[in-house]
Amino acid sequence: MRVRLSAESLHNELVHRIEEYSGQDLMACYQCGKCAAGCPVAFAMDMLPSQVIRYAQLGLVDKLLDSKTIWLCAACQTCYTRCPKGIDLSRIMEALREIVMYEEGSHMNYDAISPEELMEWPQQAFIGGFRKYTV
Amino acid sequence: MTEASDNSNRVLVVGAGIAGMQAALDIANSGYEVVLVDRWPSIGGHMHQLSETFPTLDCAQCILTPRTVDVGRHENIKLRVYSEIEEISGEMGDFWVRIRRKPAYVNWDVCTACGACTEKCPTVIPVEFDRDLELAKTMRSGKVRYAGTGKAIYTLSPQAVPKKPVIDIDYCTYFQKGACRLCEKVCPVGAIDYEQEPAWFEERVGAIILATGYELYPLENLGEYGGGRVPDVIDALAMERLLSASGPTSGIMRRPSDGQEPKEVVWIQCAGSRDPELAMPYCSKICCMYSAKQAMLYKHKVHDGQAYVFYIDIRSAGKRYEEFVQRAMEEDRVLYVRGKVSKVFRENGKVMVWAVDTLTGLPVEVAADLVVISPAMIPSEGTRQMAELLGLRVDEFGWWVETDGNLAPLETGRPGVFLAGAGTGPKDIPEAVSQGSGAAGKVLSLFSRWGGVETPD
Amino acid sequence: MKVSYFPGCTLNTTGKGFDNAVRAAAAAVGLELVELPEWNCCGATFPLIVDNMLELAAPAHVLVAVRDECEGSIVTTACTTCYNVLKRTNVFMRGHEEERERINAFIEAEYDGEVEVKDIVHLLRDDVGFDAVQQKVQEPLQGLKVASYYGCMVLRPPDEVAYDDPDHPQSLDDLMAALGATPVDFPHKNECCGAYLAVKAPDVTREMVYTILRSAQAAGAEAIVTNCPLCQFNLDKQQAEIRKSRAGYQSVPVFYFSQLMGLALGLDASDYGWERHYIDARPLLRDKGFWNGTADD
Numbered sequence: 001m002r003v004r005l006s007a008e009s010l011h012n013e014l015v016h017r018i019e020e021y022s023g024q025d026l027m028a029c030y031q032c033g034k035c036a037a038g039c040p041v042a043f044a045m046d047m048l049p050s051q052v053i054r055y056a057q058l059g060l061v062d063k064l065l066d067s068k069t070i071w072l073c074a075a076c077q078t079c080y081t082r083c084p085k086g087i088d089l090s091r092i093m094e095a096l097r098e099i100v101m102y103e104e105g106s107h108m109n110y111d112a113i114s115p116e117e118l119m120e121w122p123q124q125a126f127i128g129g130f131r132k133y134t135v
Numbered sequence: 136m137t138e139a140s141d142n143s144n145r146v147l148v149v150g151a152g153i154a155g156m157q158a159a160l161d162i163a164n165s166g167y168e169v170v171l172v173d174r175w176p177s178i179g180g181h182m183h184q185l186s187e188t189f190p191t192l193d194c195a196q197c198i199l200t201p202r203t204v205d206v207g208r209h210e211n212i213k214l215r216v217y218s219e220i221e222e223i224s225g226e227m228g229d230f231w232v233r234i235r236r237k238p239a240y241v242n243w244d245v246c247t248a249c250g251a252c253t254e255k256c257p258t259v260i261p262v263e264f265d266r267d268l269e270l271a272k273t274m275r276s277g278k279v280r281y282a283g284t285g286k287a288i289y290t291l292s293p294q295a296v297p298k299k300p301v302i303d304i305d306y307c308t309y310f311q312k313g314a315c316r317l318c319e320k321v322c323p324v325g326a327i328d329y330e331q332e333p334a335w336f337e338e339r340v341g342a343i344i345l346a347t348g349y350e351l352y353p354l355e356n357l358g359e360y361g362g363g364r365v366p367d368v369i370d371a372l373a374m375e376r377l378l379s380a381s382g383p384t385s386g387i388m389r390r391p392s393d394g395q396e397p398k399e400v401v402w403i404q405c406a407g408s409r410d411p412e413l414a415m416p417y418c419s420k421i422c423c424m425y426s427a428k429q430a431m432l433y434k435h436k437v438h439d440g441q442a443y444v445f446y447i448d449i450r451s452a453g454k455r456y457e458e459f460v461q462r463a464m465e466e467d468r469v470l471y472v473r474g475k476v477s478k479v480f481r482e483n484g485k486v487m488v489w490a491v492d493t494l495t496g497l498p499v500e501v502a503a504d505l506v507v508i509s510p511a512m513i514p515s516e517g518t519r520q521m522a523e524l525l526g527l528r529v530d531e532f533g534w535w536v537e538t539d540g541n542l543a544p545l546e547t548g549r550p551g552v553f554l555a556g557a558g559t560g561p562k563d564i565p566e567a568v569s570q571g572s573g574a575a576g577k578v579l580s581l582f583s584r585w586g587g588v589e590t591p592d
Numbered sequence: 593m594k595v596s597y598f599p600g601c602t603l604n605t606t607g608k609g610f611d612n613a614v615r616a617a618a619a620a621v622g623l624e625l626v627e628l629p630e631w632n633c634c635g636a637t638f639p640l641i642v643d644n645m646l647e648l649a650a651p652a653h654v655l656v657a658v659r660d661e662c663e664g665s666i667v668t669t670a671c672t673t674c675y676n677v678l679k680r681t682n683v684f685m686r687g688h689e690e691e692r693e694r695i696n697a698f699i700e701a702e703y704d705g706e707v708e709v710k711d712i713v714h715l716l717r718d719d720v721g722f723d724a725v726q727q728k729v730q731e732p733l734q735g736l737k738v739a740s741y742y743g744c745m746v747l748r749p750p751d752e753v754a755y756d757d758p759d760h761p762q763s764l765d766d767l768m769a770a771l772g773a774t775p776v777d778f779p780h781k782n783e784c785c786g787a788y789l790a791v792k793a794p795d796v797t798r799e800m801v802y803t804i805l806r807s808a809q810a811a812g813a814e815a816i817v818t819n820c821p822l823c824q825f826n827l828d829k830q831q832a833e834i835r836k837s838r839a840g841y842q843s844v845p846v847f848y849f850s851q852l853m854g855l856a857l858g859l860d861a862s863d864y865g866w867e868r869h870y871i872d873a874r875p876l877l878r879d880k881g882f883w884n885g886t887a888d889d
Contacts, residue, residue: 023642032405032447033493038359038477040784040803042491042498044796051496072793075637076784077748081758082359082477084405086412094640108792121791122602122821124673127636128788131647358759480779482810487779 005058014061014099021095028085029053035079035089045069049079049089056092061099070096071107071133094132101135108133143228143341144582145170149220149521152180153199153564154556155346156206157571158578163211165579170338171206172215172234174517175264177295179203180348184264186378186386188564189428190459196294196381207296215336217301219517223343223524227551228585232338238331239301241288246326248290248298252318256286260306264291265383266373271394279393284376284383288318293381302329341585342551342578343525345535346571347518347558352407352414352511359478360406360508366392367486368479368506371425378432388436390505393484397440397504400433401488402426403476404446407511415511415532420561422509423450427463429507434467442469443501445476445490453563472499479506512561525552535559545574553577593719595710596662597625598654600674600821601633607671607821609865613850614670614712620857621725623715625668628657634677637788645691649699651681655709656701666708668715670850672820673787675711676745679753682709711746713763713819713849714755722770730858732772736880738847739776739813740764741804743823744784758782764849768817771856778811780804785826794833801830802838809844815876817847824848828870845873855882 019026029050036048046068047055055063064070073093080088101107108129118126144167148155151173159169171178182188183203185195206212215234222233241252261267262285269281287307290300308315309329319327351370354363361368367390369377380386390397404422407414423446430442449471451457463469474490481487485502492499514533522529527547528536535558538546545554555574556567603611618625631654639647655678658667669675685692686705696702716725742761750758761782765775783804786797805827808816818824828846835841851864855877866874877883 021641021643030409030447031493032409033474033491034477036477036491036493036498037474037489040800041786041789041796043799044793048491048493048496048498050491050493072789072796074744074784074787074789075640076744076787078477078744078784081748081750082413084410084412084414084475088640091640091642098641113791120606122606122825123633124600124602124636124671124822125788125791125825127601127633128673128822129791131635131637131639132788133792358757362757362760364760478779482779482807 003058003060010059012059012061015056015059017099018056018061018092018095021098022088022091024087024092026053026056026092029057029087030085032084034082034084038078038082040076040078041072041074045072049073052096053087053089053092064096065100070100075132097132106134110134142339143585144168145338145340146342146344146578147172147230147232147338147340148344148346150180150346150348150556150558151178151206151214151216152346152348152556152567153182153202154348154567154571155180155344156202157568158344158346158555158575159206159212160202160209161572161575162578163209167211167579167582169212170215170232170340171212172218172220174217174219175291176217176239176299176301177291177297178206178214178216179296181372182564183292183294184372184379185375186380186382186432187428189424190453190455192428192431194380200294200296203294203296214297216297220521220524221335225339227581228341230340230343230551232340234336234338236334236336238333239299240304240327240329240331241300241302242326242328242331243297243299245324246299247324249323251321251323252288252300252327253286253290255317255321256288257315257317258287258306258308259283260285260287260303262289262303265376266370268369268373268376268383268391270383270389270391273394281391342553342581344553344555344574344578345521345547345558346556346574347521347535348515349512349557349561350515352513354508354510356414357406357508357510360403360476361479365479365481365486367504368508371422371429371507371509374429374507378429378436386436388433395504396437398437399501399503400430400440400442400505400507401486401501401503402430402442402444402507402509403479403488404444404509405475406508409447410511415513417532417561418450419509419512420450421512421563423460424453424456424563426507426509427451427460427469430469431463431467434469442467443503444469444471445474445488446471447473447475453565474499512557514558518558525549527552545570545577551581593622593715594624594626595715596658596667597627598631598634598658598667598669598674598678599627600669600671601636602821603671606868607848607865609863609868610821610824610848610850611670613848613854613861613864616859617850617853617857618712620859621716621720621728623720626662628654628667629661631657634674636673636677638677638680643691645695645698648681648684648695651677652685652695652703653699653701654678655682655685655707656699656703658707659703665706666710668710668712670712670819672711672743672746673822675709676753679709682707683752711755713746713767716767717763722766725767725853726770729770729772729856731856731882733768733852733856733880733882734772736773736815736882737776737813738768738773738815738817738852739778739808739811740768740781741808741816741818741823741827742782743818743820744782744787745820747782764817764819767849768852771852773852776808776811776813778808778813780807785823787822787826790826797826798830798833798837801826802834805831805834805844809842813844815845815847815873817849817852819849821848831871843871845869845871845876847873
């Protein structure tokens, strides 16, 4: 099955939303792969950070909304620090998470956190998790 | 009027790299006088540091030395090497130039280039010509010490023109500590002169050609690639020196940290180029070609070695360039991995290279023995200062600004001052040579119009 | 020197021991920390959606509190995550007039970026001086081979937050040297530990932590020191899991920089939170002769 590329498919609403929420120009990326090369979580992702942008460039945002990758970004800023085009990929990841959560609600089950864990773990872990994974 | 016409048909060429030498030869061969100035002690520029050139794999010194020798002995070319331009004033037809010749601490009029001083000098130093490489030396005690590739009194290379030595006073034992003076003792003609002072010369010329050339973006600015601190991470020109038969290892492939033969060698492309955010936004044009060349030369020396080139795109636009790159892949089995390297670091005596292969989507790593960085080309040091001297413009990166990039690429805003070579931007040897001849043509047309009799317009 | 002090939620609770050490060590080197009388959590992450003003309200509120309720215009913190959030918020508010007005309207304040946010290690390096710290050292940590782990928050994005070389930072290492220890350099000192991923994907965090610890140990470290309580937690806690999955793995204790400062300055380290460590740090301290605490000897 060929993926049909067209003016309409490339400039779809989801692509606009990603660019709007993240403030990033998706077309500035020339796919050098340096972000993915330095990403400390890339080994666990189902698609590489650089591929996230590539799919968005091709208008294929649905694939991204189903990926595990966007939930594994730790916002460590290594990609942004190293990107030769100054693209803040961590913002794009956050934009994608927002788009999913607007539809599907929170991506974290706080009820599953035991009282022991709440006492044991540093607060910032939970606050960070809530900020990133809940609406 | 006679004075003006005596000097109007002389040209100053700043920079004795291939572009400058080509311009100088073209003009000198037409019967006019050339003053050729260079900052280094001998001529030939960066091409003199190369091992072989692309796409022909010609030995760089073999094709260059006929030029350098021609320039060196041409009756119409006045060589002012180891010199800097201090002041320029005047106008087309009558420029007045003051040149400062740095003290070499050797009397070149007396020196016979016998080489005894360099041979006997006890002080081994890292030299700029070899990119300050320090090579491992296993001492008799078994300890490893790192030593430079030249002596405190040195000539640039065995094929240097002029082949006269200079003393690097930052390292010379006599200048630093007041001891030694061995070179003075062994020199058979008494050419060593520790008291030598700088000398100034004034020249009057009718036209100027700026062939100031390039430098490489410093590794210090590439923190993720080691910042110049990680052993066995070197830049492309340093690799040329290691590959070169007249280089510090006589062309035998050895890595600097321990002298071992490297079996896994990585080239990192676009280090500082195509990087508007962190370094230079432009493409440096020649690195795709020279990395393919270096990878091939490496494989020709180390048959069981593996070469990797980490790239974003391959730019091979010149004549027979694309075929050359394909040869590297097919004949020498260089592995081209499409992915920009994120980080290199040292581990267990290897240099770990982290990248992704964007074509398969796999994160990859290589435990390299040697890593060669292809840094961005930048204008050579002193270009900005020269621009100020002349009241000319350089762009935000320091490259000379041409009157028009398309239709007047060799002209500056100032009449009588022309450009040639890599000083305006990255270019390869054929382009630099063509521009040298082009600038010479511009100057010769001025000279022929002036005829040596009429005053210039 | 007197500065406002923002402890942050973690150093105020699970990391209280580290906080005790910070206050004591700072006082001992002449850095007077004046805790904000009222403060709220900074939010723990800097919001990355461009118009997420709501998440900026909390850290903005902290900055207003510093300006209004504390003397001096510098606020410091000993948690690099708090530092990152406050600093990036400050940079954002200083640089974006329209958004600044919106946030100000929301939090009912007029903040114009008057406050300076400075990480405590930065203050120690540049304002107190590591030489001055060294002079106050009573019990140098002689022979402690410690790898400094910086994590992400104090280094990236460099133009907004870094006071050190983001690829090859040295400030914590230099502090360790001033305390008499032997700093061990290693290549992954700025590699992310996983941070809040630990909540969602602990397996992933385990691998990330292993990459860091293995590298430090390969370089000869017998201890790690860090300045983010979440990093400390991850590097510490994950080691039990690593031991299960990788035969022969040797654990290393993970210190908070203030603990080592307190010890070296000869202060009473008994309330520095040693019992919360997963890899007990006290045996190593005892072996080296640094342990002077009274609790649970």
